[in-house]
Structures are given as structure tokens and as C-alpha cells.
Amino acid sequence: MNGQLTVRLLRCGLCGTPLPVTGRSAAFQCEACHNHWIISGDSLAPLQVWRAAPPEGFSGAPIFLPFWVIETDGAGIRGGIEAAMEGQPPTERAETTRQDREMSRLLSRIGGGTFRIFVPAFHSSNTLAYIKIGKLLTECQPSFRAQRQTEPGRPVTCSLDAGEAVRLIDFIFIATLPESIRRYGDFIEGLRLNSSQAPRMVELPFERRGASLRSLYGGFEISSRIADESFPAENAAR
Numbered sequence: 001m002n003g004q005l006t007v008r009l010l011r012c013g014l015c016g017t018p019l020p021v022t023g024r025s026a027a028f029q030c031e032a033c034h035n036h037w038i039i040s041g042d043s044l045a046p047l048q049v050w051r052a053a054p055p056e057g058f059s060g061a062p063i064f065l066p067f068w069v070i071e072t073d074g075a076g077i078r079g080g081i082e083a084a085m086e087g088q089p090p091t092e093r094a095e096t097t098r099q100d101r102e103m104s105r106l107l108s109r110i111g112g113g114t115f116r117i118f119v120p121a122f123h124s125s126n127t128l129a130y131i132k133i134g135k136l137l138t139e140c141q142p143s144f145r146a147q148r149q150t151e152p153g154r155p156v157t158c159s160l161d162a163g164e165a166v167r168l169i170d171f172i173f174i175a176t177l178p179e180s181i182r183r184y185g186d187f188i189e190g191l192r193l194n195s196s197q198a199p200r201m202v203e204l205p206f207e208r209r210g211a212s213l214r215s216l217y218g219g220f221e222i223s224s225r226i227a228d229e230s231f232p233a234e235n236a237a238r
Helices: 074-086 096-110 127-140 162-166 169-176 185-190
Strands: 027-029 036-040 043-047 049-052 063-073 114-120 146-148 200-209 212-215 221-223
Touching: 063 074, 063 162, 063 169, 074 096, 074 114, 114 127, 114 169, 127 169, 127 221
Parallel strands: 049 200
Antiparallel strands: 027 036, 036 043, 049 146, 063 114, 063 200, 200 212, 212 221
């Protein structure tokens, strides 16, 4: 019947154990077999969770926040940007020196190989801050070692699935562009990034500093209020 709501018990797709509901998270960890699952559309899908080790020399107890890491074709992005900018009329390039400098830095950051987009996966009511965190990590392109997360009692506080994350990569990438490039509306409107592999769920380490959280890989700080409601129980207890 149209409009009828159905209440369904969420069960592990492997062992059948009921899955614990954790706040606004769309992801769950089975308490029996420790596998992770995520709500995707009208069904449950298996979820592989990776956890990035803190940088060498860090001795504190980090807080881990989830991000979808999406790999895109850096060479393709570079080619698209260069072609679009070459087609701009000279009258729209009055600040040639500044624009060339910003373009050089941008293309250097993108490189010619894999360019990763970082999409925050935790719940936050502050949309602008949410996009900014993804922008800052995407600009940094941090390198890290990550291991598959299979330990018990470590649910991931993921509030969006991989498909939703892919739909955000254009917005986050555009936020990383210099203003002198973002001003070209036709170019921005036609920009579409294509992921080369399936998105990967990675928990990245942050250090609590008073009312702030410092990214151990990006070096930037954010207000802890942005993600406080999404901290797993293991983080909140620290």
C-alpha cells in the first residue's frame, strides 16, 4: 500500500545477529562477528572500514572521524581545466600574472596521477563547515597508512553511503579552486569528476585541543562542535 511505513529489524547479513542502532549513523557493526554494514537505499550493504594510523611520533589518544576517500583521474582533471581556461577571451584575463600563479599551484597539487577527494561522512548540522573540512583535506592530499578495521566495539559513525558521497565530490573540488578560476561559470557548471575506483571508508585521526579538533594529517583545526554528536563511544570516553 502506498504511503505505508514498514518497521524492519536490522540484522547482520552474515550471522543474522540484530544490529545495534547508534544515533544518526547509517552504519553498524555486528556485535557477534564484528563486520560492518551500511544502509544503502532500501537495503543493507557490507561496509569495509579502514583506519589510518596516527603519524609517527604522536603519542596521544586520537579521535577518529570517518571520511569517504574517492580517487579521481588527476591527468583528466588537469586537461579539462587547462582546456577550459585556454578558451577564455583575453578581456576576461586582466589579472594574468595572478591567475597563472594560482593555476600553476593548482595543477601542481592535482598532479598527473590519482587525485583524492575527501568527503566527510559524519553527521553535522553545519553544512558549510562540512564542505570546508573536505576542502582542506583535499587540498592537503595527505599520505597515510591504513588498516582494515575489524576490532569489536568500534562502530563507524557514518551518516551517508558511498553513492551520496560521490554526488558531493564536484562541490568539494570546486571549493578548492582559486577565486580567479571559480569565476568562470560555464567552466564550473560543466565540471564533472569521475571516480576511478569505488569509494573507500577511512577513519582519519584528530587530536582534541580544548574546544577544537586538529587534523593529524592536515594540520588544520576545526570546532569540535561540528562533529561532537558523531563521536563513537570509544572517542567520547577519552
